[in-house]
Amino acid sequence: MQKMKAVIIGASHAAAQLSVSLRQEGWEGDIVMIGDEPHLPYHRPPLSKTFLSGDKRIEDLLIRPATFYEKQQIQFLHGHVVLIDRERKVLNIADGSQISYDKLALCTGARVRKLNSEGSELQGIYYVRNAADIAAIQQHIQTAKHAVMIGGGYIGLETAASLRKQEIQVSLLETAPRILQRVTAPELSDFYTRIHQEQGVSIYNNITIERFIGATQVKGVLCTNGKTIPADLVIVGIGVQPNSELVQAAGIDVDNGIVIDAYGRTNDPDIVAAGDCTSHFNHHYQRQIRLESVPNANEQAKVAAATLCGKSKPYDALPWFWSDQYDIKLQIAGLNHGYDQLVIRGDLQNSKSFVAFYFKNKQLIAADCINRPLEFMISKRIINDNIQIDPAHFADESIDLKQLR
Known part of the structure; x- marks a missing residue:
């Protein structure tokens, strides 16, 4: 009997x-992986952090070495499926x-997502998605004096932190009234604004780009309010969109x-x-959701692989994420969409260690944990198991959260 090919x-x-x-x-047949990039699969989160700052090379980011795929008889093919x-x-x-x-x-x-503002094709304008993007930015950084970061989400903030580490002046532009508006509470936006301003980042909220200035090389950004930023x-x-056109056409x-x-089935x-x-x-x-996170990708992949092997292992993972900026590790458990109560544990105003707990109908639905790995682990358990706990208890640091599970 001929072996099947995945x-x-x-x-x-x-x-x-x-x-x-x-x-x-237990898949015994052929396995072929087709990738657009010439590299074997590599870790994406470090791109805007240690890779951009020059602390890591692409070889350091490989998820597994070439020898592993060879041993597992997994073939890698560099190509683009049309x-x-x-x-x-x-x-x-x-x-x-x-x-x-x-x-x-x-x-x-x-x-x-690409910008379509006038001048957006000028040299010196980059996006952050793959290793080639970052390699191009690294070349440019060597002579750059003032960078403009467009977008106040986690990618924008992480990139700004990496640029400041290399002593480049950074101005960050956000169209919304506050950074991180789509993903976190105003209190967290204020915290990260303070942190980045302390590190020398100039943050402009409620600002929209009119056009980019320059002949062939970008020289500045003209905003709709008339302000020009060199x-x-x-x-x-400014976010991403799923690559689904090829699939939809099929x-x-x-x-x-x-x-x-x-079960990962289409x-x-x-x-x-x-x-x-x-x-x-x-x-x-x-609700129906699309997640942009490594943990989700890994868990869904395990489920999909089991399905292809004729096994039923339903996807049941709680969404979680993380972000590294300066000396701050943010770990996020759950999704805060629709929260109606926010409880802070720790000193948000003066420290770099606290938790923002999000509740809906007195049930914990998400937690933003700043340099608090223990609370992150406990929060995941409470959310996952729908454990009922009085929100007031979360604010009291004299109460050991481990005893609340």
Whole structure:
């Protein structure tokens, strides 16, 4: 009997985990991973941190070395898939070649949102998504004096912190009234504003770009309020969107991402998906969501691999995230969407160690933990198990949270 072939489109966190999990779940056939980049799968979060700052090389970021994939008989193919033929179970590659599959895994990830302002094609304007982006920025940093960071989300703040570490002047522009508005409470926005201003970052909220100034090389940013901010380096971090066009063209259901069920299955029984490109119904929060996080990518990949091997292991992971800026590690448990009460544990105003607990109907739904790893672990347990605890207890540091579980 001929062994079956599993093909994975994509080569980031989800793809790397899915290939490994296939072997762990007993897949004996061929495994082929197709990636757009020439690199083996590598860790993405350090790109805006230790990789940008020059502390790490791309070789240091590899999720697993080449020898591992060779030993597991996982083939890596550098190429770009342009068409999925579900009837023939064939993939068309951009170079004109084709590859067949018996089972297909979609780990297509997401791409950066681009600016379309006048001058956005000038030299010196970069995005933060892959190793090539950061390598280009690193070359530019050597002569840069003043950088403008566009976007006040976590990527923008992490990048700003890395640039300040290299003593580059940084101005951060955010269209919303406050940084991190989409993902955290005003109190956390105020905290991170204070931290970055203390490090010398100039933050401009409620500001919109009119155009970029320069002939061939960017020289500055003109804002709609008439303010001009000098810049010989511009980095844009205004979010991402799922890579789902190829999949949608093949007749796979898409709704702000590739729609999957609790087992990672698409509407094609031979095709699964995992990672930033997917949309799933999350039972913790009772709504359809698309998550951009490494933990989610890894957990979905494990589930999808089990499904391809004929096993049923439903996805049941609580969303969690992290961010490193300066000497601050933020660990986030859960999603705070729809919270109606915020409880602070610790000194938010004067310290770099506290927790913001988010409640909805007196039930803990999320926690932002600043340099508080113990509270992060406890929060995950409380949220995951729907443990009922009086919100007032969380604010009292004389109460050991371990006793509240």
